[in-house]
Amino acid sequence: MAIQRGAIELAGLTKSYDGVTPVVQGVNLKIPDGAYCCFLGPSGCGKTTILRMIAGHEDPTDGEILIGGENVVGLPPVERGTAMMFQSYALFPHLSVRDNIAFALRVRGQDKAERYRLTDAMIEKVRLTELRDRLPGQLSGGQQQRVALARAAITEPRVLLLDEPLSALDEQLRIQMRSELRRMQRELGITFIHVTHSQLEAIALADIVVVMEKGQIKQSGAARDVYAAPKDRYVAEFLGGQNVFSGRVGTVNGDRIVLQASEMKQVAIPLCGARVKQGDAIDVAVRRDDINLLRPGATLAGDTSSLASRVMGIEYQGNFVKVMLDPVGSDEFVAYVPERTFFHDPLDIGDVVMAAWPADHARLLA
Amino acid sequence: MSAAPAAMPAAKTHAKRRAIAPSKGRRPWTFYALTALFVFYVLALYGPMICIYILSFQDVRGGLVFPMKGFSLHWFVDLFTQVRTGDVKGAFSRSIKLAILVTAITVVVSFLSAMAFRRRFPGDNIVFALMIGSLVAPGLVLGIGVGLMFNFLGIDTSWWGSALGAQLSWTLPFGVLVMFAVMSRFNPAWEEAAYDLGATRWQTIRLVIVPVLAPGLVAVALFGFTLSYDEFARTLQTAGPQNTLPLEIWSMTMNVTSPSLYALGTVTTVISFLVIGISLGTIVLMQKRRGQRAPMH
Amino acid sequence: MRLSKPVVSWLYVAPLVLVLIPFFVVPIVVVLIASVFDTDGFGGLIPTFTLSNYLNVFTSTLTFNLYYETIKFTVLTWIFTLLLGFFIAYYLVFHVKNQLLAIGLFLLCTVPFWTSNIIRMISWIPLLGKEGLINTALIKIGLIHEPLGFLLYSSFAVVVAYVHQLTIFMIVPIFNSMVRIDKRVIEAAVDAGASRFDILRLIVIPLSKSGIALGTIFVVAIVMGDFFVTKVMSGGGSASVVGAFYEDIGVLQYPGAAASAVVLTVILMTSVALILRTVDIRKEITS
Numbered sequence: 024m025a026i027q028r029g030a031i032e033l034a035g036l037t038k039s040y041d042g043v044t045p046v047v048q049g050v051n052l053k054i055p056d057g058a059y060c061c062f063l064g065p066s067g068c069g070k071t072t073i074l075r076m077i078a079g080h081e082d083p084t085d086g087e088i089l090i091g092g093e094n095v096v097g098l099p100p101v102e103r104g105t106a107m108m109f110q111s112y113a114l115f116p117h118l119s120v121r122d123n124i125a126f127a128l129r130v131r132g133q134d135k136a137e138r139y140r141l142t143d144a145m146i147e148k149v150r151l152t153e154l155r156d157r158l159p160g161q162l163s164g165g166q167q168q169r170v171a172l173a174r175a176a177i178t179e180p181r182v183l184l185l186d187e188p189l190s191a192l193d194e195q196l197r198i199q200m201r202s203e204l205r206r207m208q209r210e211l212g213i214t215f216i217h218v219t220h221s222q223l224e225a226i227a228l229a230d231i232v233v234v235m236e237k238g239q240i241k242q243s244g245a246a247r248d249v250y251a252a253p254k255d256r257y258v259a260e261f262l263g264g265q266n267v268f269s270g271r272v273g274t275v276n277g278d279r280i281v282l283q284a285s286e287m288k289q290v291a292i293p294l295c296g297a298r299v300k301q302g303d304a305i306d307v308a309v310r311r312d313d314i315n316l317l318r319p320g321a322t323l324a325g326d327t328s329s330l331a332s333r334v335m336g337i338e339y340q341g342n343f344v345k346v347m348l349d350p351v352g353s354d355e356f357v358a359y360v361p362e363r364t365f366f367h368d369p370l371d372i373g374d375v376v377m378a379a380w381p382a383d384h385a386r387l388l389a
Numbered sequence: 390m391s392a393a394p395a396a397m398p399a400a401k402t403h404a405k406r407r408a409i410a411p412s413k414g415r416r417p418w419t420f421y422a423l424t425a426l427f428v429f430y431v432l433a434l435y436g437p438m439i440c441i442y443i444l445s446f447q448d449v450r451g452g453l454v455f456p457m458k459g460f461s462l463h464w465f466v467d468l469f470t471q472v473r474t475g476d477v478k479g480a481f482s483r484s485i486k487l488a489i490l491v492t493a494i495t496v497v498v499s500f501l502s503a504m505a506f507r508r509r510f511p512g513d514n515i516v517f518a519l520m521i522g523s524l525v526a527p528g529l530v531l532g533i534g535v536g537l538m539f540n541f542l543g544i545d546t547s548w549w550g551s552a553l554g555a556q557l558s559w560t561l562p563f564g565v566l567v568m569f570a571v572m573s574r575f576n577p578a579w580e581e582a583a584y585d586l587g588a589t590r591w592q593t594i595r596l597v598i599v600p601v602l603a604p605g606l607v608a609v610a611l612f613g614f615t616l617s618y619d620e621f622a623r624t625l626q627t628a629g630p631q632n633t634l635p636l637e638i639w640s641m642t643m644n645v646t647s648p649s650l651y652a653l654g655t656v657t658t659v660i661s662f663l664v665i666g667i668s669l670g671t672i673v674l675m676q677k678r679r680g681q682r683a684p685m686h
Numbered sequence: 687m688r689l690s691k692p693v694v695s696w697l698y699v700a701p702l703v704l705v706l707i708p709f710f711v712v713p714i715v716v717v718l719i720a721s722v723f724d725t726d727g728f729g730g731l732i733p734t735f736t737l738s739n740y741l742n743v744f745t746s747t748l749t750f751n752l753y754y755e756t757i758k759f760t761v762l763t764w765i766f767t768l769l770l771g772f773f774i775a776y777y778l779v780f781h782v783k784n785q786l787l788a789i790g791l792f793l794l795c796t797v798p799f800w801t802s803n804i805i806r807m808i809s810w811i812p813l814l815g816k817e818g819l820i821n822t823a824l825i826k827i828g829l830i831h832e833p834l835g836f837l838l839y840s841s842f843a844v845v846v847a848y849v850h851q852l853t854i855f856m857i858v859p860i861f862n863s864m865v866r867i868d869k870r871v872i873e874a875a876v877d878a879g880a881s882r883f884d885i886l887r888l889i890v891i892p893l894s895k896s897g898i899a900l901g902t903i904f905v906v907a908i909v910m911g912d913f914f915v916t917k918v919m920s921g922g923g924s925a926s927v928v929g930a931f932y933e934d935i936g937v938l939q940y941p942g943a944a945a946s947a948v949v950l951t952v953i954l955m956t957s958v959a960l961i962l963r964t965v966d967i968r969k970e971i972t973s
Binding site for chain 3: 416417419420423424426427430431433434435436437438440441444453454455494497498499501502504505506508510511512513516517519520521522523524525526527528529530531532533534535537538541554555557558561565566569570572573611615618619621622626635638639642650651653654657658661662664665669
Binding site: 078079080099100101105106107109110111113115116117118126127129130131158160174175178 | 576578579581583584585586587588589592596600601603679
């Protein structure tokens with residue numbers, strides 16, 4: 024096929040309810056066919072509105088939505104080839120599992136025998152055969168999610184839109200259903216667009232993560248790129264796992280810069296082609312798991328940045344230990360120390376330490 | 390200076406005296422006082438009604454007060470056969486027909502109105518104000534107005550015309566308010582899900598909205614039926630030459646001083662209870678069949 | 687075809703409007719018009735504009751007494767229904783621990799609402815009459831020697847009948863507001879050392895306000911618009927505004943009656959509008 028049927032393109036997509044304040048503001052994005060894409064952001068950032076506009080439950084104020092190369096703005100949901108899985112699923116409370124899933128076929132006027140044949144096949148696929156005649160109210164959260172998925176999938180959509188699909192579930196089930204979603208996506212081979220406020224969920228699932236703030240895309244790309252190489256402070260802080268320091272450029276030294284503040288003398292930041300001059304305000308990100316905590320006086324390996332600090336708090340996390348250090352300016356400073364490393368020479372609150380990391384691993388943010 | 394420290398312990402003991410201690414399985418005195426009040430209320434609510442039901446079963450010697458004189462169905466026979474008591478049979482059948490008509494219209498119109506009121510639309514406050522006005526307007530005044538209007542237009546008043554309209558001006562606001570409460574439990578995502586799956590507006594109403602709201606619609610029907618069946622003030626000047634049941638009872642209170650009146654009370658209450666029983670039974674059955682309520686967030 | 691949202695809303699609400707206009711708006715306008723017409727004294731209306739009907743309403747001591755009586759019954763009924771309704775709702779919500787039982791008892795209170803009001807009123811006659819159950823019982827136990835006359839066909843009987851009919855209109859909305867009070871709020875107040883009375887005064891009453899307002903609207907509107915109970919239960923001793931209106935209509939005095947009706951309706955609507963300022967019914971019902 025020349026045009027990939029499940030490919031999505033958003034061009035200048037804008038939505039405003041009152042004509043003044045935009046909820047979504049000039050969003051441009053391309054999602055290839057068959058990708059798993061996560062929109063990530065805090066509540067109110069416009070991610071759900073984008074999803075609803077793609078689904079056809081809301082009309083954009085401006086801009087285009089292309090699915091498979093065709094502009095679908097103005098088309099009713101059913102003609103777009105999308106299907107939506109609603110937050111808390113919106114299963115019809117008066118219909119059995121089977122009739123919920125068969126709903127789309129029923130309204131298309133398919134006869135009963137054929138309808139149930141197709142439905143039962145789908146029920147098989149999501150492993151709900153024993154619960155076929157139950158009502159939604161009699162199902163657990165995970166079972167409800169599978170019904171919702173099956174109900175949406177039976178329309179054979181080219182794009183499945185999922186609005187906070189895991190938020191109604193408790194912690195353990197959420198992780199289990201997360202992998203089930205990914206499995207279904209592979210099996211169906213269609214584009215999934217998943218809206219969430221959980222960075223864990225997004226990076227675990229997505230081929231493409233789209234980080235949003237105030238109706239705009241902050242960064243989009245492969246999960247690992249966005250996590251490991253956040254573009255700015257917002258993305259770094261929202262995805263977590265990073266320490267972000269702000270400061271002013273002291274000296275530019277070839278492809279390295281050193282910050283002005285005196286306690287940061289031992290911190291060098293690779294420039295990576297960015298153009299800054301002395302005195303510019305900059306943000307620097309250092310991954311929390313890149314930081315080594317050393318006792319004072321320990322020798323540092325070559326090309327290491329370091330910062331003298333003090334242990335302010337310790338939280339045991341299971342596979343690692345979260346060590347809260349003396350804040351740098353007003354910025355939180357945290358190290359994730361592997362559990363075994365930490366307990367080899369346990370630190371105590373108040374201990375003076377040297378926080379060190381390979382100089383190359385620090386990142387200059389936009 | 391010394392006043393403040395001295396005040397503290399005083400406040401403390403004060404608080405101690407008034408504060409509620411954790412109950413040791415014993416109920417507070419207010420429980421017993423309010424239980425007594427509740428029992429008194431229920432007795433006063435049902436007691437008098439039960440009295441007239443009992444008194445309606447007296448024999449021919451029966452009077453309007455206790456003690457009970459004999460036991461028979463005399464006054465029920467009397468009710469439906471005597472000329473003196475008017476056309477009770479006709480009034481019954483008219484009232485029931487009218488109530489069914491009012492119920493049907495109330496359910497449909499209230500449902501449609503509640504659909505509209507789910508979101509704001511230009512002029513919604515005016516419609517709402519009209520509705521509340523219609524609900525609280527003095528019924529007799531409204532009834533006279535309707536009567537005069539029909540007079541001006543040269544149309545005869547009748548129970549199935551002017552009275553029907555006058556009753557709707559009372560049952561519809563009630564019905565819509567009840568529908569508001571019912572609708573508030575309707576998750577709009579159900580409707581969107583139906584559209585998403587390709588249902589038309591009509592299919593969505595028929596296959597999703599109405600079935601989900603069915604118990605609430607039965608409740609609206611119960612309101613519609615009983616409010617019409619017992620309506621008096623608005624019907625008085627609009628029913629035309631043929632009385633409805635409450636009008637018949639009204640004229641009986643003016644000129645019948647036999648237990649026939651009580652017999653009529655018993656019969657009409659039996660019908661009311663039948664309607665209430667059927668409605669509540671239907672609602673309970675529907676809820677039961679639906680099992681646990683689907684979670685809504 | 688895709689209709690715009692306001693058009694769809696108006697289509698949905700159209701049947702309601704099509705009933706309310708001919709059966710609420712027009713009749714009220716008709717009464718309003720009749721109130722400024724003259725009468726030929728035989729039921730005919732002379733279409734000339736006059737305010738004399740209103741002048742009569744405002745200057746006659748008879749009408750003043752009617753309004754006084756009507757407002758007296760309204761206030762008395764309101765006080766008793768409010769007290770009963772509030773404490774019964776309070777009892778059901780906060781004292782009956784078993785939820786199923788509470789709902790059952792609540793239904794027990796509401797069932798008579800769906801039965802005939804007239805019959806419920808008449809049913810007091812065998813109890814309150816001179817030879818009624820209460821008098822007989824009181825004489826039997828020797829508390830009184832003569833039957834108490836004030837029990838039936840008196841203001842007392844009128845208030846009893848109103849309270850009997852209308853307490854339900856208080857119980858339902860107040861119960862509805864109280865059920866929504868988070869029980870943890872009360873526990874927090876107990877933790878803070880509040881007495882039972884403090885909790886009632888500072889938490890329960892403020893949070894039940896909207897229910898009280900809603901109940902008040904119903905009770906006030908019904909009592910002020912009623913004539914039936916006053917007529918029957920007072921034995922003719924008391925009259926009411928609407929009762930006098932009915933009598934006037936009976937003798938074909940349309941304009942005078944209409945003027946009085948307009949005044950009453952204005953008073954009633956103003957009271958309701960004032961109460962509605964304190965509570966958003968739509969929000970109250972739908973949340």
